[in-house]
Amino acid sequence: MKAREEGIIISVARSLRGGLREVLSSNLGKAGVAILLFMIVMSAYSLYVLPSDFPEKWKYPTRPPWVFNPRNAQPQWVELFGAKVADTAIFSNLRADREGIVLSPDALLRLAPEAERALGVGRPVFIGYAMVFRTSYTLDNAAYPQDVISLFKVETSEKVNKSRIGVVVLMYITRPDNIVLKTAEERLTLATLDYVKIDQGAFASPYISHFKLNISEDEMRTLYYIAVFGKPVGKDFEPLQGEYQITLLLLFTGIDPREVQSLVRNGDIRISAEVRVFGTSYGLLGTDNYGRDLFQGILFGFPVALAVGFLVSLAIVAIGLTLGVVSGYFGGRVDEIIQRTVDIIANIPLLPLLILVGVAIQTRGYVGWPALAVIMFILVIFSWGGVAIISRSMALSIKSEPYVEAAKALGASSARIVFRHILPQLIPYAMAALVFGVPGAILAEAGLSVLGIDHGLPTWGRILADAQANRGIAYHMWWWVLPPGILLGLFSFAFVALGFTLETIVEPRLRRR
Amino acid sequence: MEVLKVQGLKVWFPVRKGLLDVLLGRQEFVRAVDGVSFNVSRGETFCLVGESGCGKTTTARAIMMLIDRGDVRGGKVLFKPREEVLSEIKKLQPSAIVDSGYVDVLATRGQANKLIRREIQLIFQDPFGSINPRMRVYDVVEEPLIIHGIGSREEREEAVAKALEAVKLSASDFMYRFPHQLSGGQRQRVAIARTLVLNPSLLLADEPVSMLDVSIRAEILQVLDELKKTRGMSVIFITHDIALARYICDRIGVMYLGKIVEIARADEIVENPKHPYTKALISAVPDVVPENRKVLRNVPIKGEVPSAVRIPVGCRFRPRCVAFDENPGIQEKCRKEEPGLLRVGEEHYSACWLN
Known part of the structure; x- marks a missing residue:
């Protein structure tokens, strides 16, 4: 028993080593190995x-x-090829660079001069505690960033009742032409202080009057990002390049300013901000809709x-090889049953069945890995036939080789003949079948995704399917x-x-050398 | 004393049926071996001679238990194993033992069957096919020992080396070679070594030299002869070459269409053939006298071998028999009755109504 296992392991190892040497001796083989190694490295990196x-996050695209x-951002590197894109910039972990108690408009203006210069705001009169965050963004391409969003991270100690403390958030953008826009004004509490975006209506009317534009306020709202990052030229706009200053002003209300100040100074309230300028380019491969x-x-x-590729292919080859060899070697009724099963399986149309199964698992609410496992299972169940037929015919021809007869004459058991004499001959074929089976499984998965069977995991096929579903913009x-x-x-x-x-x-006859 | 007694062995293979045959309830058989009987004594070399398709190899395969039991349609193969093996079988399967130490080979099952296989070994015709191309010489020769669970690793290694030396292959040189690195003669010697490690008492050699170059044949035959003499093995040698058979065998049985038609001591059968088929075989042997090289010899036989599915009624050699045409008086009998082996001399039997 021991000797037999050892024999198989050695012969498998021998075939593997021989196989690798053979593969590396051709350019095609080298390319294959290189790509495979790349895939493996990327997989490890990904894990x-x-x-x-991550799959859970990906599933809900409308959440953080x-x-x-x-959205719809191009890869960042397109800039190197001369494309006019606005960079996406993320300024994270910003700390307040000024703070203080505001008892008069002048005091506020000392903290944040933008507050006055903001178009049409006039002189705000606030009595309270104020924090100011600042950052700057450089637009160096003739393109419009899409939005500016400011995220806040609020940490408080137990002393603080967050919902009792009101916060007015103001976002100002100071443009390269020194025009200041008040782009957001929101009344929140410390508990609801999460993020503010450009408010499309906040500056529409003063903007129109400042530039003496002949457009309606509604039209202005839809053009908000063009208005913020562009200047009117005739009837049109063009991007305004240069440095933009983004100022966030937080005014605390509904509480004694001195109390807030001491809370902040003692570290009972810690607020940090993150400003994201949404450009038209993002990351290595951009973003979807x-x-x-x-x-x-x-x-x-x-x-x-x-x-998916390896598991499906491995299962197909393992099942096909085992059943094929059993079928060929033992013959008779076993053979008949296995071969007729193969015939039946081969004649069931796989694609409609898979679509049906896909719908079934979706209505049953299976998502993620279980759903993918079901699809893989179906793929395996309906694909082992080919391997079984070929290994059967190989087993049949090896079975009638004199050396198998010689082993029988020596008294060798069926197990010994199968494991020692038949299977080693099939290993090279099994390797090739395994390797050829991998892309089939992956392409089947991708195809099913495109056909709309959603297992919910971000696979390549799924991403393609999403693109296809949004064909209007995806093209x-x-x-x-x-x-x-x-x-793929x-x-x-x-x-x-x-x-x-x-x-x-x-098939050594295919060898060129 | 006989080590092997083959009694009325019949191996019939069913012909695959067509729809019509199924409807008519017809089943035909290829009667490859159709009632073969012979004995082999201890230490004797017995030859089975005949043309291709006459059932020599099937007979050997039946003795080796390589034929599906269902296809053996009659007869017995009785074999007398060594004492220790016999007593083992007595324990394992007493029902397989027939009188006085003979085992009904075809009735053995399981472990008893495996024990018998240790005692009877077969050398195949094709040394290129009978050795697994993926196994090294050492693995090939060691395999029987592993199958039968004989010896420790070291003991097995020694046994393998001994067996290789016995067939005149240097163990250190050849042990770790692959079959494709060997010549035909070397391979056949490896195949012989594989049968020797188990030290069998009966060796079947199925045309062991017919696939080898003429120059190598002699050395293989020499190896076989030497083994037989030193180990006291009995040998059943199967060949189509009656001249070769005469050279190595003690007795010769001539087979035709699934049956032994003549059986006698080697010299006797060659010098004094009785059966018309044997006569034809012998006259077909090339003449060694140089002057007669180009003389067209008249081989007394006609026609083709009939199909083993439809063996002629009466004497099965009748359609090809020249003597049948020359003796009108006997024709009636030949057509109706099949001749049995009749004694025509000392230890000489022939199946012909003419004798």
């Missing part, structure tokens, strides 16, 4: 970088963190592709369609290349 709840990303970072989605696809969003498409192609190419080079081992 290391992405949080474990995606809402704090620019919800602002989801496509690079992260693609990254998540690496391990999934490898796992010019090449960064949404090309990367998953190219990766590359992935398949790698395995087909490996398969072709392995094939020369299975």
Whole structure:
């Protein structure tokens, strides 16, 4: 028993080593191995970088963190090729650079001069405690950023009743032409202080009168980001390049200013801000129509592709090989049952069945890994037939080899004959079948995603499917369609290349040398 | 004393049925071996001679228990194993033992069957096919020992080395080679070594030299002969070459269409053949006299071998028999009755109505 296992392990190792040498001796094989290594490295990186709840996050595109990303943004590197894009800038962990008690308008203006110069605001009269956050953003391309959003992180001690403390948040943008726009004004409490965005109506009317524009206020609202980051030229606008100053002014109300000041100074209230300027470019691979970072989605696809491909292919080969060899070696009724099963399976149309199953698992509420597992299971169940037929015919021909008869004459058991004499001959074929099976599984998964079977995981197929579902905007969003498409192609190419080079081992007549 | 007694062995393979056959309830058989009986004594070399398709190899495969039991349609193969093996079998499967130490080989099951396989070994015709190309020489020769659980690793290694030396292969040189690194003769010797490690008492050799170059044949035959002499093995040698058979065998049985038609001591059968088929075989042997090289010899046989599915009624050799045409008086009998093996001399039997 021991000797037999040892024999199999050694012969498998021998075939593997021989196979690798053969693969590396051709350029096609080298390319395949290189791409495969790249996939493996990316998978490892992905598992290391992405949080474990990433699929869950991806599933809800209208929730954070995606809402704090620019939508439809191109990859950042397009700038290197001369594309006019506005950078996305994230200024995180900003601390208040000025603070103080405001007892008069003058005091406020000393803290935040923007407050007065803001168009049409006049002199605000606030009595309270104020904090000011500042940052600057440089627009160096003729493009309009899409939005500015300010996020706040509020930490308080138990002493503080957050909902009792009111906060007025004001966001001012000082443009390169020295015009100050009050872009947001919101009345919140410390408990609800999360983020503010550009308020489309906050500056429309003063903006129109300042530039003496001949457009309606409603029209102005829809053009808000063009108004903020552009200047009117004739009837049109053009982007205004240069440095923009973004000022956040927090005024605490409904509480004695001195109390707030002491709370802040004692560290009972800690507030930090993050300003995000949504450009038209973002990250390595841009974002989709919800602002989801496509690079992260693609990254998540690496391990999934490898796992799905290998697991499905491995299962197909294992089942097919075992049943094929059993069928061929034992013959008779067993053979008949297995082969007729293969016939039946081969004649059931897989695609409609998979679509049906997909709908079923969706209505049953399976999502994520269980749903993917069901799809993989179906793929395996309906795909092992080919391997079974080929290994059966190989087993049949090996079975009638004189050396198998010789082993029988020596008294060898069926197990010994199968494991020692038949299976080792099939290993090269099994390797090639395994490798060829991988892209099939992945492409099937992608195809099903595009057909609308949603397992909820961000796979490459799923990303493509999302792009397809938003075809109106996706057709010019090449960064949404090309990367998953190219990766699917590359992935398949790698395995087909490996398969072709392995094939020369299975079929030595194909060898060129 | 006989080590092997084959009694009326019949191996019939069913012909695959067509729809019509199923409807008519017809089943035909290829009667590959159709009632073969012979004995092999201890230390004897017995030859089975005949043309291809006559059932020599099937007979050997039946003795080796390589034929599905269902296809053996009659007869017995009785084998007398060594004492220790016999007593083991007595414990394992007493029902398989027939009188006085003979085991009904085809009736053995399980462990008893495995024990018998240790005692009877087969050398195949094709040394290129009979060795697994993925196994090294050492693994090939060691395999029987592993199968039968003999010896520790060291003991097995020693046994393998001994067996290789016995077939005149240097163990240190050849042990770790793969079959494709060996010549045909070397491979056949490895195959012989594989049968030797178990030290069998009966060796079947199925045309062991017919696939080898003429130059190598002699050395393989020499190895076999030496083994037989030193180990006292009995050998059943299967060949289509009656001249070769005469050279190595003690007795010869001539097979035709699934049956032994003549059986006698080797010299006797060659010098004094009785059956028309044997006569034809012998006259087909090339003449060694150089002057006769180009003389067209008249081989007394006609026609083709009939199909083993439809064996002629009466004497099965009748359609090809020249003597049948020359003796009109006997034709009636030949057509109706099949001749049995009749004694025609000392230890000489022939199945022909003419004798």
